[in-house]
Amino acid sequence: MAGxxxxxVDLEPWFEGGASGRRAVADRVRLACESTGFFxxxxxxxxxxxxxxxxxxxxxxxxxxAPRKMVVARPRPEQNRAYHAEGTxxxxxxxxxxxxxxxxxxxxxxxxxxxxxxxWYHEAPGAYPNYAPNLWPTDxxxxxxxxxxxxxxxxxxxxxxxxIFALSLGLPEDWFAGALARHCSMLRALNxxxxxxLPRPGQLRAGEHTDxxxxxxxxxxxxxxGLEVRDLDGxxxxxxxxxxxxxxxxxxxxxxxxxxxxxSTLHRVANPRSGGGARRLSIAYFVAxxxxxxxxxxxxxxxxxxPAKYPPVxxxxxxxxxxxxxxxxxxxxA
Numbered sequence: 001m002a003g004x005x006x007x008x009v010d011l012e013p014w015f016e017g018g019a020s021g022r023r024a025v026a027d028r029v030r031l032a033c034e035s036t037g038f039f040x041x042x043x044x045x046x047x048x049x050x051x052x053x054x055x056x057x058x059x060x061x062x063x064x065x066a067p068r069k070m071v072v073a074r075p076r077p078e079q080n081r082a083y084h085a086e087g088t089x090x091x092x093x094x095x096x097x098x099x100x101x102x103x104x105x106x107x108x109x110x111x112x113x114x115x116x117x118x119x120w121y122h123e124a125p126g127a128y129p130n131y132a133p134n135l136w137p138t139d140x141x142x143x144x145x146x147x148x149x150x151x152x153x154x155x156x157x158x159x160x161x162x163x164i165f166a167l168s169l170g171l172p173e174d175w176f177a178g179a180l181a182r183h184c185s186m187l188r189a190l191n192x193x194x195x196x197x198l199p200r201p202g203q204l205r206a207g208e209h210t211d212x213x214x215x216x217x218x219x220x221x222x223x224x225x226g227l228e229v230r231d232l233d234g235x236x237x238x239x240x241x242x243x244x245x246x247x248x249x250x251x252x253x254x255x256x257x258x259x260x261x262x263x264s265t266l267h268r269v270a271n272p273r274s275g276g277g278a279r280r281l282s283i284a285y286f287v288a289x290x291x292x293x294x295x296x297x298x299x300x301x302x303x304x305x306x307p308a309k310y311p312p313v314x315x316x317x318x319x320x321x322x323x324x325x326x327x328x329x330x331x332x333x334a
Contacts, residue, residue: 002049006229006240007032011042022167022258023114026260030168033250037263038229042245044160046153051219054283057143061107062281064139068120080108080186082135086193091209102205104197104269108188109134112151120182126291130184142276151187154285157217158185161248164217164289169258170300176214179289184315185213186288186328192269192280205269205280211251213288218247220282227282230266239267253289253318254312259301291316 013021015156024028042334061069072082091102114121114131136144158180165312166175170316192205208230220227222241229237229249239247272278289295296312 006038006040007239008040008042008242008245010043011041011045011160011164014160014259015043015045022164022173026164026167029164033165033168033258033262035263036229036231036263037250037255038239038247038267039249040240040242040245040247041161042242044157044246046157046246050149050153051283052172053142053146054189055219055281057140057146057285058107058191059281060140061143062105062139062189062191062193064137065263068139072107075132076129076142078217079129079132081129081132083137085253091207093207094246097182097207098205100200102207102269103199103203103205104190104192106188106190108186109147109151110186111184112148124292126314129287130291130316139277145176149185150283151285154185154187154217157246158285158287159181161215161217165254165262169261169298171298175298176283176289179293180287182290184288184291186286188284188286190269190282190284194279195272197266204312208266210264210266211249211286212253213251213286214253214257215251215287216249217285217287218248218249219284221280225282226269228270236268236270251286253315255294256295256313256318257298257301259297259306259309261301287301288319289315 007028009032011025014025017024051261053134060088066085069083070085074080074082074084086103086105088103089104089106089127090099104202111131112134114133115124116122121127146275159177162176162180163173166173170174218227220239220241222243226241227239227247231237249267250262252264254262269282291314293315294312295310295315297308297310301307
């Protein structure tokens with residue numbers, strides 16, 4: 001794609017610039033979402049100490065011996081919870097491809113403090129596994145507190161970005177608030193270890209895929225073997241690390257909602273070019289509306305020349321089965 005760019009959007013005018021500042025931010029975001037589907041944000045107001053604590057306790061967990069990590073192993077393939085060991089996830093399956101498993105390990109949580117006695121969260125069709133229990137390691141000091149603080153910060157940023165998206169699509173700022181009130185977002189720390197052996201043919205740190213949710217908020221770091229984004233011509237481009245910011249990308253649900261105005265773009269995590277390479281940690285917050293939210297063409301996103309492309313679908317119907325395909329079967333001891 002000629003002129004491929006990765007814009008960096010300062011959110012400070014959104015917070016401090018009044019109506020004109022909010023419009024300027026929304027316009028910049030709209031241009032990015034209609035072209036690459038990726039952009040970076042700075043001026044986001046997430047505290048450095050919140051990010052630092054999240055990185056620190058996550059590294060401490062991944063440094064544990066494998067048997068101690070497996071104490072909090074993912075209970076079932078369809079549950080994006082707890083520890084996913086190396087070799088147990090293949091993200092390329094989201095794009096319909098079959099490759100060797102991704103060269104990474106993961107720890108993940110979902111919504112916090114879910115009411116135990118509310119059947120909407122546990123019994124209604126589509127509820128499972130979106131509010132499955134979280135599992136917490138008990139031998140990493142500060143782990144749960146660090147993750148809870150980061151989750152809270154991401155919920156705030158989720159609200160801000162969803163308001164920017166609404167304004168950029170010509171909708172009231174709170175358009176997405178109802179769908180996100182009981183969201184089923186997910187937070188994952190992804191540890192890409194130094195590669196001890198050559199990757200198998202077709203094996204990447206994370207295979208090429210699009211994200212299933214509404215949007216993703218990523219905190220990555222500079223290291224050989226990082227995020228790459230594919231343009232419309234099929235060329236892969238390195239995403240720059242933005243030390244003071246986050247990378248944001250559109251997910252499949254928002255692409256469907258916007259009738260393809262906003263792009264959900266193929267991306268991957270490449271292997272280190274130098275061979276082996278340094279360890280790399282990424283922290284990704286995947287924004288997903290409530291499981292029963294209906295995804296159908298937004299007002300103003302269909303025209304006579306561009307009719308609604310997708311039939312209505314609920315969040316659960318779109319996401320649950322597709323995510324389960326990425327996981328290897330859980331093997332238990334006899």
